[in-house]
Amino acid sequence: MNREIPGFYYDPEKKKYFKIEASHKAPAGSQYSKDAVKRKRKDQEKRQRKVHLTRRIAKEKIKRAAFLANPLIGAEREIGTQLVTKSSRQDQRGLLYASQLRRNQLHQFEPWPDEYSIKHVLRNQRSGILVASGHRGGESSVSICFPDCDQEKWTYNRTMERVLFKEPYRVCCSSFGHHNRSTTADVIYATTMDSGPNGDSFLAPRMLPDPDEGGDYRWPPSFSHPVRLRMASSLWCSAPCPVGTMPFFAIGTSDGLHTLEGFGSYWALSKKSFANDVYSGKPILHRRIDSSHALVTSVEWLSAQVIAAGLKDSAIFLHDLRSAGTATRLQHSHAVTKIKSVDPYRMVVAGINSDNYTRRVSDTKVAENLLRLFTRDYT
Secondary structure (H helix, E strand, O other), rough: OOOOOOOEEEOOOEEEEEOOOOOOOOOOOOOHHHHHHHHHHHHHHHHHHHHHHHHHHHHHHHOOOHHOOOOOOHHHHHHHHOOOOOHHHHHHHHHHHHHOOOOOOOOOOOOOOOOEEEEEEOOOOOOOOOEEEEEEEOOEEEEEEOOOOOOOOOOOOOHHHHEEEEOOEEEEEEEEEEEEEOOOOOEEEEEEOOOOOOEEEEEEEEEOOEEEEOOOOOOOOOHHHHEEEEEEOOOEEEEEOOOOOOOEEEEEOOOOEEEEEOOOOOOEEEEEOOOOOOOOOOOOOOOOOOOOOOOOEEEEEEEOOEEEEEEEEEEEEEEEEOOEEEEEEEOOOOOOEEEEEEEOOOOEEOOOOOEEEEEEEEOOOOOOOOHHHHOEOOO
């Protein structure tokens, strides 16, 4: 790699050094004016980060083992000497995959000030920031650790740890959001805490630093003014919107579905209405707080505008942000504990008794109007 010379720019295509001209003196369309060189360097750094991220993801991605496609594995079934059902074959493959896994330690968080049981762990896929939340008795602690970006593989050490929260509350859930700007994206970390000293709860969105050109992490100015949105209802789950330029979170509470949006010191929390109809076909005119008909235990974004929410009474309703309309069309056999979107047409719903159901829409136009299509048949 060619060394940097102050006042000059090395063009890798022409393999020559060119003197950087002042922007106000350079002719129009000059490739080596100060502004043009700055843009080129930013584009080059962006390409390098993309290559680095692609290479790292390729290393960390779990690939399907080649031996599973070997015809000898299914030889007994092919010749008819052994009849293996599909479920048994899936169990065998699951055991094969599990046998190849090994235990490894990514980072040992410092027990500050005492030992904590880690409950939630998050890692930002772009910046590598690692966040762990734990609890001990009636107190919770949330710590953050920055990676060492000098190496090909992210590494962590205790000198890069910081404590974000240490509160007499219970950490319910945590999630990452992003605020996309023209050249960078700010990382927004949102945590929900309840079971406080007075039975109260609060939401705490915070901006996290991204590495600058030199690899250093600098806290945003708004970090010195933490935001806390206090609520009377209990908090159960949260999920960030997968796309968009502004941070947007769906929050499941004991008083229904809420959304949180904003930036910096300005955040807005709004409650979303329930559907008038439920799976039984009878309207519920009054939903008591903390009742199974109002307690949202899981939320998931099916698209940038549609949120799926699972209730403790086993109902699943969809909310469309564009029309502010809500519809309840699905029912699980038990209280819903988790919803996960598989693709634009399917989602997996898990119940409290370990029952999983896959819901698939039979119409290919699901992305155009999810609420309308969820009133049709399912397969």
